[in-house]
Amino acid sequence: MTEEGGHGNARASRMGMWLFLFTEMLLFGGLFLVYAVYRRGHPEAFHAASGELSLAFGAGNTILLLTSSLSMALAVAAFERGLISRALALIGGTIGMGLLFLVNKGLEWSVKFGHGLYPGAAVLEARDPGERLFFSLYFAMTGLHGLHVLVGAGVLGAVVVLVRRSGATAERHGPLVENAGLYWHLVDIVWIFLFPLFYLIT
């Protein structure tokens, strides 16, 4: 939540943002817990199912998100030094990479759907319970993460509009840009955990 920061109080708005990020981490934490329990129960099946995910898609998306985080960090730094238009361009790049990530994800999902590898599909129902759990978790967790990428891109878009419309200054909008950046990094970090847990366990 990129808030108005209590009477322009940067300390308050940063603190509020960090608390919000805690709650996001815990939200995913619940899912990681479920993952841990089932992976422990079905190590081989998770192993086997993981082999069916496309490493190329996963690795490509990882590179995209990491790069987008870099450009976000550069944007925040540029904004602080008052280089507003450069910052906005960098944020634009971040949004673009985020959207590309989603396109990739969509393609990847549709391939899985094509192979009948989704919860409730006959192909998957015939498999070992562990593999079914793996794919259920895969869709739930990458789905929730994708939603966060979308929201993050939306937030960044809103920041761009806001900054443009109101003639930004580093002091006035600094906390806003910084908080939006923090949110984006969170989205990135969650993916850093999702990637090995789903793609790299074979």
Added chain:
Amino acid sequence: MADAVVTPAAPWRGYLDAPDGRRGIRSWIFSTDHKRIGVLYLWSVLAFFAVGVALGLLMRLESIAPGPTIMSARAYNAFFTLHGVIMIFLFIIPAVPASMGNFFLPLQIGARDVAFPRLNLLSWWVYVTGAVLALLAMFAGGHPPDTGWTFYVPYSVRTDTNVSLAVLAAFVLGFSSILTGLNFITTVHTMRMKGMGWFRIPLFTWGIYATAWVQVLATPIIAVTLLLVVLERVAHLGLFDPVRGGDPLLFQHLFWIYSHPAVYIMIIPAMGIISEVIPAFSGKRIYGYRAIVYSSLGIAFAGYLVWGHHMFTSGMSDTARWIFSFLTFIVAVPSGVKVFNWVATLYKGSIDLSASLLYALSFIFLFSIGGLTGLVNGALAVNVHVHDTYWVVAHFHYVMFGGTGFAVFAGLLYWFPKMTGRMVPKAPAIVAWFLMFAGFNILYLPMFVLGWMGMPRRYYDYLPELQPLHVMATVGSWILAAGLVVLAATLLRALRHGDPAPANPWGARGLEWQTPSPPPTENFEIEPVLGDERP
């Protein structure tokens, strides 16, 4: 001929007159003044309380005789589910923090407002959205949900009732609770007036602060758990479905990892109210300020470690069972510390037996019964006998209603003059207290016995030999309801016709009493003076 008409000064209305002179509902539902938002929450929360009470009374009426009396089995299932969902998510969780906390936390720390006023308003709107979803689950087409407020799988995944909507409502309400908590933590950290160190913060604010951490750190877990239930229903993930490899017990763990800490979201702020009311009417300072602060934090922390005691009969290893049982006994200690401190504060005080204090004293009494019977539930062997019986129903009503519910009324009477600028007449408030206290015990004491005799919870029917106690409980529910009606009538009348309230009618210490009643929009006209603010 300039006629010097002297208009009599209009009575002081403080924040009740919007600063820009606007009136009407819009000046409330779009206000970012924490006091107005607190009042909005108060009305919403009390309205849902009334709905929940009506459902409870109807359930009691159903149970006055064995067999179907006024409703079918299916209707009864819907009734206890809605009663539970309303009382937990719409009443008791926001009851103290979002209403009185919103109003008094900034005042008590000498701030003008909370850290994020617009976020504060947003959280009320999110609450309203959640409430509308909950109402839709009840009244939209199809059957109202019938899973109980706990939404246990596998039934909640299989039933054809509107569970998805109800679960979504709880999800949205959780979001509102997170926003409130986040706001309060930031406010306490960044907006205390100069000179107010951590150990000069009033105890009510401490309670709200400790609670806010629980709200922020526990609620996301239930959010994701509820999300998974919805996904199970619409996308058939099978994560909790044993047929497809899932584990229903995992749901119970995730559910209680939140919902047990949530019990402390319900009680810690209530304890904060009691820690203000008792010293105010004893004419003394609180005994053991630091002990109360540390015990609030202790409860907030230890509350995370005991969720397993809801699952002793669900299937857990023996080691896990005795560890959870042991931790459950530990968590009672900080509550015991508080009870000791309150009683020690009363000792040799010059006691003013106001209605507010009577509610606070009943809190100590009823909460102690609820807490001690909780220890009985926590003992492994006994738990098997009382699990899912009326014993448990009596226990949690003693804690939540006898505890938090009575504290809400104590706080309401204590702060009514400050919030409205009007005094509440003493005599009718005491009559209401007497009816409620008597009715409460006649309603819930028999339930302990019923449970011990084997009456299971969530049943609309029972064996004929249990009827006398059921009749007693139902009669108690009428007396309790009469008390509530008297109290509501008294307060509503006082709202219009009560005597104007002075700034500090009780001689109490908090900073909120240093500003006129009701406070001006910017809270303080003159800088409040630190020094004597601690209760």
